[in-house]
Amino acid sequence: MKPQPNHAAVAEILATGEEIRTGALVDSNSAYIAEQLELAGLKVVRLNGVGDELDRLTAVLKEIGNRADVCVVTGGLGPTVDDLSAQAAADAAGVGLHPDPAALASIEDFFRRRNRPMNPSIHKQAMLPAGAEVLFNPVGTAPGFQLMIGRCGFFFLPGVPFEMKRMLADQVLPRIEGMLGGRRDVRRIKTLSCFGLTESLTGERLEGLGKQFPDVQLGLRARFPEIQVKLYASGADETRVSAALDQAAVWARERLGDLVFSDSGEPMEAVVGRLLRGRNASLAVAESCTGGLISHWLTEVPGSSDYFRLAAVTYANEAKTRVLGVAEETLARCGAVHADTVRDMADGVRRLAGATYGIATSGIAGPTGGSAEKPVGTVCIGLAGPGPVLGYQFHFNYGRRSMNKQMFAMKALDVLRRELLGLAHTP
DSSP: OOOOTTOOOEEEEEEESHHHHHTSSOOHHHHHHHHHHHHTTOEEEEEEEEOSOHHHHHHHHHHHHTTOSEEEEESOOSSSTTOOHHHHHHHHHTOOEEEOHHHHHHHHHHHHHTTOOOOGGGGGGGEEETTOEEEOOTTSSOOEEEEEETTEEEEEEOSSHHHHHHHIIIIIHHHHHHHHGGGOOEEEEEEEEEOSSOHHHHHHHTTTHHHHOTTEEEEEEEETTEEEEEEEEEESOHHHHHHHHHHHHHHHHHHHGGGEEESSOOOHHHHHHHHHHHTTOOEEEEESTTTTHHHHHHHTSTTGGGTEEEEEEOOSHHHHHHHHOOOHHHHHHHOSSSHHHHHHHHHHHHHHHTOSEEEEEEEOOSSSOOOSSSOTTEEEEEEESSSOOEEEEEEOOOSSHHHHHHHHHHHHHHHHHHHHHTOOOOO
16 A cells, blocks of 8 residues: 555445345444554544445445545455455456465365365355455454555455454554554544443533543443443544543543443453452352343453352242242241342352352342332342441333343442442442
């Protein structure tokens, strides 16, 4: 790629495939690539999607080639008849398709190392446009390739997310850095993860950020049940960009307070795990309405065995009494969804596991089962630890059982986070 005089480098992303075009498959690849390209100093100006139709795919590649500096394309590199990215790229560049010996050797090596037979149709993946540079795929069968079309440097990658991410990091981003040189801005992103306010209320608290910090852009992302505050800054001077972003982050944190549980994009379960590990503390969980969701989230964190001891999904009242030792008179007097019941559950699972802390949930996730006294969306959360055993009752109703369960689980983890940090508990 030859730099364009006085031309700031811009990038586009193209996702291909009928599944993308029809909405049958959610295009998470483009969002990931856009974030990585922005961090690499490019301005992503368009996200495109097109189906498996050769003429339209070829036309889109030509259009992008006339207006962008860099484009990352995903999908269409497989062995079947509807995998058309290589042919479309060749047509858009006005060249032919040829077997590439290096690409074929990498495919054969992939199958050989796994002791798997290689079907004849796989050879199609080694057919690349003339003049293309192979991008080797260490975790899949389809090699990618780099090709100039018009003024734009294209990078064609597989649509399989873990293959795409590996190749983007190992091969595409280093090549882009070499291609663009000094034409890249310094771009930085800061993510504040929050829990406890809606997206609109979070935005209201941050009104005036743009006026206070004109070099910083604000974006809000609802990643239920959390809200992510995204702060973006770019410019030629790295010191100035970083300083502006840091100052804006401090300003935002002051207005959001302890609703911010992470300033590095960590999920709540990772934050809680880090706090437990830092105190050499352990945790056990008793779940009723959340059905094991809290335990699942906690064990998704690598190294959670350092602090996570035991989980019990005690859905039936009989399980609450037999496994956790909840008194039958408590259940008879209060019912399963009550602060007294979850206190007993949390204390019981803590003693059962010999853990430092125990948390428990019991609630009404819906869509049925509610009452005037305890409507759908009611959740009780118990917390047992070195101090007094605590019980809380909250109400959230998002109209869907799955969303209610996610909110219940997140709130339970937030109750524990606040306890570990000595923060006040929010209603």
